[in-house]
Amino acid sequence: MSASPLLQRAWRFYSPIGCSVPVFGYICDAYGPAKLSLLSSTFFCPAYLLASHAFANQLPYPVMVLAFVFVGMGTSSMYFAGVTTSAKNFTGNRGLALSLPIAAFGLSSLWQSQLVSRVFTDETTGELAVAAIFRAYSAFLVVIGIIGALGLKVIKNDQEISRTGEWENLLEGGQNSGGPSYGAIGQETAGEEVLEKRPLINTATREFLGDNTMWFFAAGVFLVTGPGEAFINNACFFSSFCRPDH
Amino acid sequence: MGTLITTLYPPPSTASQIRNPVDSATHVSIVAATSTIARVVAGILSDYLAPPVPTSDACLPPPRKFPRCSRMYLLFSSAFLMLLGNLYVSLGYVQEHGENFWIVSSSIGAGYGAVFCLAPTVVSVVWGTENFGTNWGIVTMTPAAGATVFGSIFAWGYEHYANNHGICWGKECYSGSFMIMAVSVACALVGWTIAWRAPSGWRARGIVV
Numbered sequence: 001m002s003a004s005p006l007l008q009r010a011w012r013f014y015s016p017i018g019c020s021v022p023v024f025g026y027i028c029d030a031y032g033p034a035k036l037s038l039l040s041s042t043f044f045c046p047a048y049l050l051a052s053h054a055f056a057n058q059l060p061y062p063v064m065v066l067a068f069v070f071v072g073m074g075t076s077s078m079y080f081a082g083v084t085t086s087a088k089n090f091t092g093n094r095g096l097a098l099s100l101p102i103a104a105f106g107l108s109s110l111w112q113s114q115l116v117s118r119v120f121t122d123e124t125t126g127e128l129a130v131a132a133i134f135r136a137y138s139a140f141l142v143v144i145g146i147i148g149a150l151g152l153k154v155i156k157n158d159q160e161i162s163r164t165g166e167w168e169n170l171l172e173g174g175q176n177s178g179g180p181s182y183g184a185i186g187q188e189t190a191g192e193e194v195l196e197k198r199p200l201i202n203t204a205t206r207e208f209l210g211d212n213t214m215w216f217f218a219a220g221v222f223l224v225t226g227p228g229e230a231f232i233n234n235a236c237f238f239s240s241f242c243r244p245d246h
Numbered sequence: 247m248g249t250l251i252t253t254l255y256p257p258p259s260t261a262s263q264i265r266n267p268v269d270s271a272t273h274v275s276i277v278a279a280t281s282t283i284a285r286v287v288a289g290i291l292s293d294y295l296a297p298p299v300p301t302s303d304a305c306l307p308p309p310r311k312f313p314r315c316s317r318m319y320l321l322f323s324s325a326f327l328m329l330l331g332n333l334y335v336s337l338g339y340v341q342e343h344g345e346n347f348w349i350v351s352s353s354i355g356a357g358y359g360a361v362f363c364l365a366p367t368v369v370s371v372v373w374g375t376e377n378f379g380t381n382w383g384i385v386t387m388t389p390a391a392g393a394t395v396f397g398s399i400f401a402w403g404y405e406h407y408a409n410n411h412g413i414c415w416g417k418e419c420y421s422g423s424f425m426i427m428a429v430s431v432a433c434a435l436v437g438w439t440i441a442w443r444a445p446s447g448w449r450a451r452g453i454v455v
Binding site: 016023025029094097098099100103107205209211213214220221222224225229230231232234 | 250282325328332355361362365369371377387390392396397399430431441442448
């Protein structure tokens, strides 16, 4: 899509900002994927309408940036709604459960760029009807978000909960929720949870953030995906919708 | 990648009339295809080879004829593939050898794709699925930062060796930045090994990854 370099820059730099907001994963854990999927519609619809309006009327650049930050937030909501539901429901095949939605995310940008370039290209001038594409996306993604809201559901897996003793301790963690200092923290939170049903940072998250191995692991992810993203982004200089998403 | 491709051959205006045979759209497709295939393959392999996540039932899974392979080894292999791709570029093997560029796009594409599938799997195995959204949300903030940091490193190297018109071609334009990227991937391997094997790491805590 070679609409305009400015548009490409807005897309490349500002939609990842929206994508990197960690709160959507939390929303999915706390309120469920259906609500998150609906939330993605409420981000996508106005964001793409704004982008379409901004492009058609040559509005100032920050308007496009704002639209793309919201597109990024919508993308992130949809990604977490799909991936988290899959991870929570298919605990027996975690690898495949995560790889399929993530692979589908990557593929969607491929087939959609093909479709868009065929349907929305002016046959005589060869130009892309960018504003129309954005309007189409705002409608299409509302429908997808609603389908997600109707279909996505986490079915409680009793076996997994009891295996870590999470249920008894009111704690949510993986195999990692053991350890010497754990009991004391667990009881403390049990008290807290009576007062407040789901604090913004619950014990499991606090434990996750306080875990040294998490920082080493996240640093590794940073050091590996950074070069990968840099390599791919330099290709997107020419075709901006090619980015295989997370 | 597009910017990288332009550095491999002299700009078309110069005396040598060789046209850059590397089509960036083709390589975008190679990256997309290999990363998608790698994601699915890594997902299937990690389920098939990796040790099962323990359940509440005391009974052990039936013994298997072939050995188990930790998810971490799969993660290491994917990152190592990326490291090789970065080294291959850095050492100049694609300079004026655009026909070999597919080696780079497929190794980096496959490695990157597999890491993006295996990393969340490890998060779900180590820290559980109940809080998976929040946990993976925190870890997945890093790629955006990584894209900025390593994109800047590449841009800096390119601009440093660019001519007066801001155009750069030749091995120097990218060799240093891709060496930094290869070293960065190597550091990641060390970091993951620490998380896994250190005295207070996952293995010591009895976590089977």
